[in-house]
Amino acid sequence: MNSERLKVELAGLSLVSPTMLASGILGYSAETLKNVAENGAGAVVTKSVGLKPRSGYANPTVVHVACGLINAVGLPNPGIDEFTRDIKEAKAVLKVPLVASVYGFSAEEYMVVAEKAVEAGADAIELNVSCPHVKETGAEIGQNPNVLAEVVRKVKGAVDKPVFVKLSPNVADISEIAEAAVKAGADAITAINTVKAMAIDIETTRPILSNKRGGLSGPAIKPIAVRCVYDIYERVRVPIIGCGGVTSWQDAVEFMLAGASAVQIGTAVALKGPSIFRSVVRGIDTYLRKKGFRSVKEIVGLAHRS
Amino acid sequence: MSAWLIAANKHRATRILDAEVISPTVKTFTFKDKLCAKAKPGQFLMLWIPGVDEIPLSIYDVNREKGLISVAVKRVGEATKALHDMKTGDWIGVRGPFGNGFTFKGGKALLVGGGVGIAPLTFLAKELAVQKISRTVVVVGAKTGKELIFLDKLKRLCGEKNVLAATEDGSYGVKGLASTLTESVMTKEKFDAVYTCGPEPMTRVVLDCAERFGVYAEASLERIMRCAIGICGSCTIGGYRVCRDGPIFNINQLKSVKNEFGVWKRDFNGRRIPI
Numbered sequence: 001m002n003s004e005r006l007k008v009e010l011a012g013l014s015l016v017s018p019t020m021l022a023s024g025i026l027g028y029s030a031e032t033l034k035n036v037a038e039n040g041a042g043a044v045v046t047k048s049v050g051l052k053p054r055s056g057y058a059n060p061t062v063v064h065v066a067c068g069l070i071n072a073v074g075l076p077n078p079g080i081d082e083f084t085r086d087i088k089e090a091k092a093v094l095k096v097p098l099v100a101s102v103y104g105f106s107a108e109e110y111m112v113v114a115e116k117a118v119e120a121g122a123d124a125i126e127l128n129v130s131c132p133h134v135k136e137t138g139a140e141i142g143q144n145p146n147v148l149a150e151v152v153r154k155v156k157g158a159v160d161k162p163v164f165v166k167l168s169p170n171v172a173d174i175s176e177i178a179e180a181a182v183k184a185g186a187d188a189i190t191a192i193n194t195v196k197a198m199a200i201d202i203e204t205t206r207p208i209l210s211n212k213r214g215g216l217s218g219p220a221i222k223p224i225a226v227r228c229v230y231d232i233y234e235r236v237r238v239p240i241i242g243c244g245g246v247t248s249w250q251d252a253v254e255f256m257l258a259g260a261s262a263v264q265i266g267t268a269v270a271l272k273g274p275s276i277f278r279s280v281v282r283g284i285d286t287y288l289r290k291k292g293f294r295s296v297k298e299i300v301g302l303a304h305r306s
Numbered sequence: 307m308s309a310w311l312i313a314a315n316k317h318r319a320t321r322i323l324d325a326e327v328i329s330p331t332v333k334t335f336t337f338k339d340k341l342c343a344k345a346k347p348g349q350f351l352m353l354w355i356p357g358v359d360e361i362p363l364s365i366y367d368v369n370r371e372k373g374l375i376s377v378a379v380k381r382v383g384e385a386t387k388a389l390h391d392m393k394t395g396d397w398i399g400v401r402g403p404f405g406n407g408f409t410f411k412g413g414k415a416l417l418v419g420g421g422v423g424i425a426p427l428t429f430l431a432k433e434l435a436v437q438k439i440s441r442t443v444v445v446v447g448a449k450t451g452k453e454l455i456f457l458d459k460l461k462r463l464c465g466e467k468n469v470l471a472a473t474e475d476g477s478y479g480v481k482g483l484a485s486t487l488t489e490s491v492m493t494k495e496k497f498d499a500v501y502t503c504g505p506e507p508m509t510r511v512v513l514d515c516a517e518r519f520g521v522y523a524e525a526s527l528e529r530i531m532r533c534a535i536g537i538c539g540s541c542t543i544g545g546y547r548v549c550r551d552g553p554i555f556n557i558n559q560l561k562s563v564k565n566e567f568g569v570w571k572r573d574f575n576g577r578r579i580p581i
Contacts, residue, residue: 024538026539028572031545034545047539047576055575059352060352060399061533061538062532062533062534062535062537062538064315064316064317073533076575077575077576083576203397204319204397204399210359270535270537271312273550
């Protein structure tokens with residue numbers, strides 16, 4: 001699908017469609033990322049990578065619940081030094097921008113990992129300051145505006161590529177956090193990461209996830225994510241990437257009307273496979289044509305008029 | 307949204323109805339689960355050992371009428387040891403069945419299983435017997451004779467003479483590797499399809515052998531499994547997800563990942579490690 005209508009500029013990145021693979025989904029190997037891109041994704045985000053290798057949590061790491069998944073995978077990754085190889089391999093075969101998702105246990109760590117990812121060829125960095133299930137990183141950084149600002153400043157000072165900040169919905173006021181990130185130099189905001197959740201098996205009377213608590217994704221959180229994007233749009237002037245339960249083109253359009261310049265898709269890949277991108281992109285294009293819009297940019301934030 | 311109603315993905319608690327010692331390291335566990343009892347040979351399930359781990363297991367047998375399912379578990383680590391210590395009546399959790407299963411080709415089939423990898427092939431042999439295909443030959447391999455499993459059942463299903471064994475120490479059957487025995491079997495007889503499951507160095511040799519003889523083949527692969535529903539990326543080989551696109555791959559798919567198949571895989575960190 002190659003339509004002029006669908007092209008977007010996102011903080012300096014040129015996207016052929018306003019869709020991206022969300023972080024944590026597939027995202028290790030060049031071939032899987034390529035497969036997603038060939039299905040129409042405008043950009044792909046890698047799994048989160050940190051300074052050192054991490055094996056993540058014991059299974060169960062994913063539980064299927066009504067209208068969503070709860071996961072506590074625990075940020076497994078080979079560490080940035082090994083992951084640069086995967087980034088280089090992916091860059092060699094990808095025709096769309098590659099965004100490296102980065103986490104750290106300090107501002108310094110975020111900076112070092114981001115630098116190495118950009119050196120390896122990442123076109124942009126997405127800061128994971130919102131993982132709800134690993135202590136001393138992720139949401140523990142993204143819930144505190146001052147700590148978050150420090151991380152963003154450090155990373156921005158070290159890399160010359162766009163820096164996205166992926167926010168947690170598990171805060172009192174997400175737009176306040178978004179504003180802090182933008183003041184510190186964030187080029188775009190990704191909203192949202194998963195919503196803190198858990199599931200308990202009633203026969204064994206135990207939490208199912210080995211980490212007990214995890215993050216809820218999928219259609220269950222879409223209305224929360226749409227509201228977050230709408231709130232953030234009122235507060236900041238950088239592009240917003242909507243994320244949370246996008247399963248159809250209608251969901252994508254809804255996010256864009258709320259103020260998202262693009263959407264990320266994650267959980268739906270489990271249901272529909274990588275071809276989900278194809279159907280979402282086609283659906284958006286048809287919607288734009290039928291409604292008489294010349295560009296997808298024209299619908300971003302349209303719901304704020306009323 | 308109907309995809310959210312996919313029952314197989316949901317966690318179910320069930321009780322162990324039977325646990326049977328098969329060899330010094332292998333036990334079978336039988337439990338009730340209507341969904342898994344509908345599984346096809348080659349599919350797998352995720353079994354939760356409460357408080358310990360959740361592991362992928364290929365399906366060894368089903369009883370569709372009674373809704374029963376059996377898995378064969380080799381004691382290899384903490385999770386399988388904890389499962390071996392569990393008894394009839396204990397609660398476990400189940401998700402699945404997942405994955406694609408073997409494809410039936412008709413004609414003459416050759417099954418090659420190494421170690422506990424013979425379990426899903428025993429299930430396949432049972433289905434092939436029902437379908438009355440003309441001939442099924444089985445090659446079973448293990449380190450020692452004591453670790454050869456399901457021999458009697460395979461002989462009942464495929465005929466005494468059609469079950470051939472190889473052991474590394476020569477304590478039963480031919481001394482040597484199952485893959486070597488497979489090669490000599492394929493030299494003597496032309497098959498329509500080869501199905502294999504076991505250690506990857508073995509399945510790789512079997513697939514290479516099938517390619518040389520121009521025979522259709524499928525192999526069951528194993529990788530680190532987490533979500534089992536195709537999103538976490540832990541189990542990829544090339545552009546394939548073993549949990550969704552596999553675990554059974556055909557000879558053409560495996561040719562496309564020949565730099566990975568039998569060569570390297572990712573560990574729990576996602577790091578590449580040699581096989």
